[in-house]
Amino acid sequence: MNSSKIMVVDDEPDLQMLILQKFRKQIQNEVYEFVFAENGEEALNHLNGSDDITLILSDINMPKMDGLTLLQRLQEKDNPALKTVIVSAYGDMENIRTAMNRGAFDFVTKPIDFNDLHVTIEKGMKEISAVKAALDDRKRLVSVQNDLDAAHKIQQQILPQIFPPFPDRNEFSIYAEMHPAKDVGGDFYDFFLIDDTHLGFVVGDVSGKGVQAAIYMAVARTMIKSVAFQTLDPAECLSKVNAMLIPESDSRTFVTVFYGVLETTTGIVRYCNGGHNLPFIVKSNGAVEQVEDSPGIILGKFEAFKFGTRELQCREGDRLVLYTDGVTEAINEAGEMYMEQRLLPYLDTHRPQNPDNVVRGVVVDVLKFMGKATQSDDVTVLSLEYRAKKI
Numbered sequence: 001m002n003s004s005k006i007m008v009v010d011d012e013p014d015l016q017m018l019i020l021q022k023f024r025k026q027i028q029n030e031v032y033e034f035v036f037a038e039n040g041e042e043a044l045n046h047l048n049g050s051d052d053i054t055l056i057l058s059d060i061n062m063p064k065m066d067g068l069t070l071l072q073r074l075q076e077k078d079n080p081a082l083k084t085v086i087v088s089a090y091g092d093m094e095n096i097r098t099a100m101n102r103g104a105f106d107f108v109t110k111p112i113d114f115n116d117l118h119v120t121i122e123k124g125m126k127e128i129s130a131v132k133a134a135l136d137d138r139k140r141l142v143s144v145q146n147d148l149d150a151a152h153k154i155q156q157q158i159l160p161q162i163f164p165p166f167p168d169r170n171e172f173s174i175y176a177e178m179h180p181a182k183d184v185g186g187d188f189y190d191f192f193l194i195d196d197t198h199l200g201f202v203v204g205d206v207s208g209k210g211v212q213a214a215i216y217m218a219v220a221r222t223m224i225k226s227v228a229f230q231t232l233d234p235a236e237c238l239s240k241v242n243a244m245l246i247p248e249s250d251s252r253t254f255v256t257v258f259y260g261v262l263e264t265t266t267g268i269v270r271y272c273n274g275g276h277n278l279p280f281i282v283k284s285n286g287a288v289e290q291v292e293d294s295p296g297i298i299l300g301k302f303e304a305f306k307f308g309t310r311e312l313q314c315r316e317g318d319r320l321v322l323y324t325d326g327v328t329e330a331i332n333e334a335g336e337m338y339m340e341q342r343l344l345p346y347l348d349t350h351r352p353q354n355p356d357n358v359v360r361g362v363v364v365d366v367l368k369f370m371g372k373a374t375q376s377d378d379v380t381v382l383s384l385e386y387r388a389k390k391i
Contacts, residue, residue, distance in 0.1 A: 003030040004125055009043045009058040009070065010036075010087065015112075019057075022114040032121075040065030044073055055124050056084040057117075060095050068095065071102040080247060081131045083124045087112065130226035131244070137218035158218055159189060163356065171264040172199060175356040176382035177363060179326075185378035186213030186255075187324045188221045192228070197265050200228045203322040203382050204257040205276065212253075219248055220255045220299070234259045234272035235307035238299065242274070242307070245300035254300040258322055267314040267386045272307050274299050277325055280347055284317030288348045290340070291320070314386040321347060321358065322384075326377035330366045333373045338366055355383035 008019055016036050026032040035053070037043040039062040047053060056074070060067035067086055074084060083105035088096050096107050105127065106120050137158070163175055176189040186206030194200050202224055206213045223241045231237055238259055245255065258279060260271035271291070275298035278290045295308030314320070323343070330338040346365050350358060359381045366379060 003033040004054050005033045005052050006055045007035050007053050011038045011062050039063050040070030043070060054128050058084055059087045068098055071099055071104060075103050081128055083128055085120055130223055134219040134222040137222050138215050172387055173355050173385045175359050177359050178380040180378045181375045182209050186217050187378035187380040188217045189380055189382045190221055190225060192225060194229060197263060198232060199262040199264060201384055202259040203380060204255050205324040206255045207253055216253055232261055233309055234261055234270055235309040238272050238274045239307045242299045249300035254298045256298050268311055269314055270309050270311045272296055272309050277323060279320050279322040282319040282347050282351055284315055288344055316388040319383060319385040322382040324380040326379040327366055330370050331373055332369055333371050338369050355385050358383045
């Protein structure tokens with residue numbers, strides 16, 4: 001197995017000895033590999049000759065080059081997959097605050113609690129894995145910018161295409177489609193079993209169109225899925241993804257997201273809306289209504305926003321229909337928009353259909369409405385029906 005290489009930057013031999021003692025088991029099992037530098041200058045020289053360092057654990061007070069200067073130099077490397085944890089004396093909040101402003105991932109205080117340090121390292125490794133996966137998706141799409149046919153095929157492969165996706169599960173049924181306005185689009189959908197009793201599902205819409213939006217879409221989708229496996233709270237998930245996306249966004253780029261988690265044993269759906277169109281719930285008793293909004297905002301633009309989670313109870317036969325604004329803002333030849341006022345009655349008159357027929361039916365209804373008008377935005381629809389567990 002490939003161990004994660006961690007560089008410890010500190011001029012105190014005692015800390016190096018404690019690191020080697022406390023993490024001896026992980027070193028023997030090749031989970032971690034530690035290298036050491038006595039100051040920031042030595043650390044930079046090591047990094048210039050090696051690209052396999054994943055995490056840096058650095059003291060602040062060191063000769064030649066201190067930890068704060070090292071952080072500033074690391075920012076110049078523009079490597080989002082390299083994270084730094086700062087070690088500082090307890091109560092040195094001014095330096096800690098400066099370190100965080102210069103891009104430190106986290107901090108620990110002296111005397112070091114090695115259990116806390118282990119948790120911090122594990123958290124850093126998870127974030128690094130998510131960022132690396134996102135960068136891999138982005139590189140894969142960037143490499144085919146000059147071949148839009150290939151880019152289209154890649155994007156379709158990124159999104160789930162096999163239905164039913166979980167043939168052995170009868171508590172729910174799910175289906176989705178994305179129809180880009182260009183060869184590649186900025187809309188996305190995804191769904192995944194977080195564990196045996198929780199299904200995550202998401203629909204998102206990146207600002208803009210074309211290859212740039214598709215790249216950002218791949219990054220956002222990968223981050224959401226990666227963070228979703230760390231928490232069952234949708235608000236916490238979107239809050240973390242928002243913070244991760246901000247460095248990836250330019251002045252015109254952001255993403256709207258509706259993310260939910262279905263508890264398959266009870267039908268309870270916990271969700272958070274990140275500035276996206278609100279889904280409709282088509283109830284088995286005949287009612288059709290939009291779900292209640294939750295505290296949320298577009299992702300990738302604003303820091304320190306407190307996202308909130310709401311929940312709703314799905315009964316057997318209830319269906320959630322998620323969509324992007326390419327549905328409701330589709331324009332016909334007369335310049336009219338499709339709007340929610342057309343979507344709601346369509347869902348009301350097509351309640352008995354299976355999720356795949358509902359999705360395709362909505363898409364077809366939108367295309368019929370558009371007539372000869374050009375499709376100006378991606379059209380994405382996802383339908384999730386709760387069926388309760390059958391014995």
